[in-house]
Amino acid sequence: MRENIINSLVLAGLFLALFAIGELLYHQTKMKADDTRKVIHIGTGLLTMLFPVMLQSHWFVLLLCASFGLILFTSLKFNLLKSINAIDRVSYGSLLYPVAVYACFCVYTCHNNNYLYFFLPVLTMAISDPVAAVFGKRWPYGKFYVLKDKKTLVGSLAFFLSACIVSVILFYFLPQGQYGFAPVCIVTLSSAAIATLAEAFSAKGFDNLTIPASVVFVLTLLDV
Numbered sequence: 001m002r003e004n005i006i007n008s009l010v011l012a013g014l015f016l017a018l019f020a021i022g023e024l025l026y027h028q029t030k031m032k033a034d035d036t037r038k039v040i041h042i043g044t045g046l047l048t049m050l051f052p053v054m055l056q057s058h059w060f061v062l063l064l065c066a067s068f069g070l071i072l073f074t075s076l077k078f079n080l081l082k083s084i085n086a087i088d089r090v091s092y093g094s095l096l097y098p099v100a101v102y103a104c105f106c107v108y109t110c111h112n113n114n115y116l117y118f119f120l121p122v123l124t125m126a127i128s129d130p131v132a133a134v135f136g137k138r139w140p141y142g143k144f145y146v147l148k149d150k151k152t153l154v155g156s157l158a159f160f161l162s163a164c165i166v167s168v169i170l171f172y173f174l175p176q177g178q179y180g181f182a183p184v185c186i187v188t189l190s191s192a193a194i195a196t197l198a199e200a201f202s203a204k205g206f207d208n209l210t211i212p213a214s215v216v217f218v219l220t221l222l223d224v
Contacts, residue, residue: 007054008064011047015068018043022083033086038130040084041097045126048101052108052118061105065098072098089149093205100125100212107216115174117219121212123166124195129207132159132199147203156200163192183224191218 022040025031055061072094075081084094101122108118136155143152167188171179179187194217198210 004055004057004060008060011050011054011064012067014047015044015064018047019081019083023081026083026086031083033083034133036083037087037094038133041093041130042126044097045122048122048126049119051101051105052113052115058102058106058109062102065102069095069098089204091205093208096205096208097125100208104212104216114224116170116224117216119170120167120191120219121215123170124163124191124215125208125211127166128159128162128195129199129211131162132156134158146201149203151200156196159199160192160196163195164188167191179224183222187219187222187224190222191215194218 018040021043022036025039026033026036051061072081072084076085076094079085104118104121107121108114111117132155135158136150136152139154140150140152141154143150145151168184171184171188191214194214195211198214199207202210
């Protein structure tokens with residue numbers, strides 16, 4: 001219990017530091033909110049990789065996610081944390097992010113603490129989503145709209161490729177011999193493809209839910 005409390009405080013401090021860095025980048029370097037938002041999006045995903053390592057109980061994960069969900073809701077309501085909220089579109093992504101993380105942690109515990117069920121959905125959401133946005137904005141070819149949210153085929157391709165890379169790297173660091181070559185290929189291609197579709201047809205930040213949900217669906221379906 002004591003270790004979980006200490007680790008929760010350490011993690012909370014790291015998240016607050018990440019938010020502070022985002023605010024510093026926005027206000028001092030005049031980095032655009034779309035960019036600082038991506039930095040925080042990726043940084044948050046990487047920090048949550050410590051959850052299964054540092055926290056043994058889902059209650060502490062719930063406490064952290066609920067606390068930061070409340071902070072994000074308050075910042076949105078009172079126009080604070082401009083590094084996250086100063087964007088010119090309606091998005092609930094920041095509020096749904098902690099919901100997705102907690103849900104993935106619960107799924108992970110329900111699958112005998114199989115790291116894949118937490119790491120793969122969260123990392124796909126945290127890394128591939130902003131990668132798609134960057135490439136889609138830089139090369140806006142094949143544009144289409146989902147509830148007024150602009151999507152591009154280039155962005156979707158970037159999402160798929162980055163999701164594959166994330167999966168391959170993750171499998172590489174899993175215990176050697178746990179998964180064969182064929183299962184890795186099947187899981188990688190299937191999860192990346194379904195997550196790409198989930199991202200492409202989600203709007204207003206709901207891809208922060210649909211992306212990890214789609215990856216969990218594939219893992220469960222394939223009984224990994």
